[in-house]
Amino acid sequence: MAIRLGNGCENCENLMENSTCKVHGVKVSSSYTCDSFEMKTALKDDRNCVTCLRYETSDCANPQKAAPQMLCSHWAPQNAMA
Known part of the structure; x- marks a missing residue:
């Protein structure tokens, strides 16, 4: 199993402000990751x-x-x- 710290929902451009994924239409947390992950252009x-x-x-x-x-x-x- 690979550990992917940078691929969590909090770093995905599909995460909306209310913690909802705009691809899947569900509430997510920082521990979620998926194959539709799109990295934000800038990380803190x-x-x-x-x-x-x-x-x-x-x-x-x-x-x-x-x-x-x-x-x-x-x-x-x-x-x-x-």
Whole structure:
């Protein structure tokens, strides 16, 4: 099974403001994905310490340096679902 973080409904251009899919006509959540997925042309890119699951925890790779807007190779999204 492939993990497709970027292919959820929240990144699909078919998602309407009321969380309804305009292709399927049903309410969806952020964990949904489908074969009719169309990637939005722009994604919000908030990869920094504040949006990292490890920020201010014992798992942080750089606890003495971690700060808002800092980027590192150990970033883990806060809202990832598998």
